[in-house]
Amino acid sequence: MEADSGCRHGLVSLTVGGPAEQKELTQTPLLKIWVPWMGSSLNRRRGSSVPQFTNSPTMIVMVGLPARGKTYISKKLTRYLNWIGVPTRVFNVGQYRREAVQTYKNFEFFRADNEEAMAIRKACAAAALKDVAAYFTKEQGQVAVFDATNTTQERRAIIMRFGKERGYKVFFVESMCDDPDIIAENIQQVKLGSPDYVDRDTEEAMRDFIQRIKCYEATYVPIDDERDRKLSYIKIFNVGSRYLVNRVQDHIQSRIVYYLMNIHITPRSIYLSRHGESELNLLGRIGGDSGLSPRGQRYAKALAGFIEGQNISNLKVWTSHMKRTIQTAEALGVQYEQWKALNEIDAGVCEELTYEEIQENFPEEFALRDQDKYRYRYPKGESYEDMVHRLEPVIMELERQENVLVVCHQAVMRCLLAYFLDKPAGDLPYLRCPLHTVLKLTPVAYGCKVETFFLNIEAVNTHRERPTNVDISRKPEDALQTVPDHI
């Protein structure tokens, strides 16, 4: 049996000898996944580069009084699930209400006896549920996060019925908090800036919101550990000091629980930086395990100075297992941890080549990469998609940690940045992560503040934009149009 690797279409197919029932396998040119050649009923879920664990769509249903972090959790969880490749969307009922009612007057809208408002609010929830159904059936979503107070048993029963009718799994996330300091801080960070209070005086807004919470408190029935013992849920007490987890049904719920139990809201900053300019960077070669160039070494020292100037308490420093990140960290003069998971993307047969050499030796691969840079896997190497899976434990530990400096590589940094800044897979491989530049990420409100610090030491540009022509049949000049300069 011979593998025909010189095939014009870039497919490698293999006929398995022996009994006639043996099927041929071909390797998809982009993902490098082996799939059966013939169409078959089993073809449906094949050729996936990551294991598919969800069959039924899942609704994550938030529960809790206002200012308990439901929207914060909804957005963060959604960002995480999308990053690991589980298509997820938030459905925020408050948003529907704002669109229905246009201008918010005051807390009286939320009084339990305001029948007109009640009808509007119920209609908004129903509209949101309809959109959830559309998201699952028409847009191939896998997880919908239903972000609303859902504080009455009645409302939760409606949602359960809705899920049951359509075959969706339901997992409740209830946030309970009675610490007045946390609630006040919460209101400060996200409520005062809400569209509801856009033209209000701060003290007025605060007072109104507290009244709003009281309206809900009257009818709030938390999930009951006895009566609701057949439901699947997690209760989060006081921002994570305690959790109650009931009846986790499947893989995705287990991952969600693990994630929720690792996140915290203690203020901190995450510093992302690449290694200093390396010898191979200077030559325009990708991958490899070279040491720092002279300018790279100066960057390492500048980084040490910068970090010292930041006056960070208890900073953890992480590097990869590659020489260039370790040399950079050495200049800091502090302890650091080495993570193999932070190694640069494995370019397989293209390791240590220049883009010109890749174009010359593997023009088709080069074009495929430009067609779908996120999913493209180097022959005997990795894809960005593979890297995200490799980096997931790093992200989980970053969530647990407080102040951390991660010294890594271009593709790695793009993946991490995409997680923190909620960038989709299409944008991820083109995020700008230039050498000798530190990105300081500070969580704030529902997102992340980014500060960029170029440490004033020149370095080559290693960022290659997507060229205009990505056809396999393109000319070399078209392919090499966006290659940055090098020696």
Added chain:
Amino acid sequence: MSQKQARLTQNPLQKIWVPNVNSKLFRRRGSSVPQFTNSPTMIVMVGLPARGKTYISKKLTRYLNWIGVPTRVFNVGQYRRDATRSYNSYEFFKPDNEEAMKIRKACAITALKDVCSYFNRQEGQVAVFDATNTTQERREVILSFAKENGYKVFFVESICEDPEIIAENIKQVKLSSPDYVDCDKEEAVADFLKRIECYKVAYTPLDDDKDRNLSFIKIFNVGSRYLVNRVQDHIQSRIVYYLMNIHVTPRSIYLSRHGESELNLLGRIGGDSGLSPRGARFAGALSTYMQDQSISDLKVWTSHMKRTIQTAEALGVQYEQWKALNEIDAGVCEDMTYEEIQENYPEEFALRDQDKYRYRYPKGESYEDLVQRLEPVIMELERQENILVICHQAVMRCLLAYFLDKSADELPYLKCPLHTVLKLTPVAYGCKVESVFLNIEAVNTHRDRPENVDVDRDPEEALETVPDHI
């Protein structure tokens, strides 16, 4: 270049870059896996007899050791058996039996002392204190002990009131205990139930309010519910995640390699070749074997490599592909025979024989790296029920070492021949293994450690244990 720049060298075995000069920062460098534990941690079990404490202790310890966190169980019942020789009856456990109480307390103290030596001698990072620890008083003793010594404490309480689960538990592990070795079965069950009653009288569960500053997980009814309080650090978070994913539903895990491949026939390692004719016949035989097993709802997993996928295709069922199940990356040695490795990289070849677990191929991986890569696979295997994993030699060794609690030294030499299915069925505190050779000849790919592992050995000594090939 300023003299402040530390030069780096790559240690030849693990290929880790370390500073050349001694420095006070040298202490925790050169570790191939991130070190997350600083203080030693005591996991303290809590619960009535027959609530799964020893089961959890052993399983958790096996998992932690496998991922590289040195852990040991300290079972106080074992100390008691060593102290009192022969067990008479449940009367030993009556709360008013003062003499017995003294012995039991002394056993607990001795166990704690051993925990101390275990940590002091740098042998371990986690100690699992397996006893009922059902009184607040006893837990206080442990907390004071830990505080004095600077150990973290994490309680794991197992609460269960389902009489069926308890009866099954007693059947599986108590009747065969040394305490009941010469007893009639019914007598043993009756005695054990009375033993449980002795503890119930004085049992105070962890209190959600009074103990709110402690770190603990309460497991209710074998996992339908968990209460988690104040997880302090990374290792406790991992432990909680693990405990929340394991279950006791009976099931079997089938491990098999792909069918014999073209490169196997040529004695070449790694690569991504297809099945040989015999390998294709194995795939068919595997299909028949699995059908005969009559398994409900079997999941099938493969790697991303052609040979495992071809093998799975013959089964005619859905399968999931895991990149994490890919064979160990032999870096510069990919697609080579051992003879070629000896010729081109004799030093590397010797280093590998010196420490096969930690040895990392140049631009490749080590077994140690593999274990880290496979951890999510193990976690998902714990969640699943009946499952067939079609993988590769080094990968299968790592998975097998996890299930059979093999040490890092034994792991790279576990025998995982081609065309042989290993059926693992959890039973009592361990795993029953059935090895099924499907009667289709294949090359041997197992290379034992040769006698001479010196870097300056002769080629014949290096190649002494290489199996035959074309």
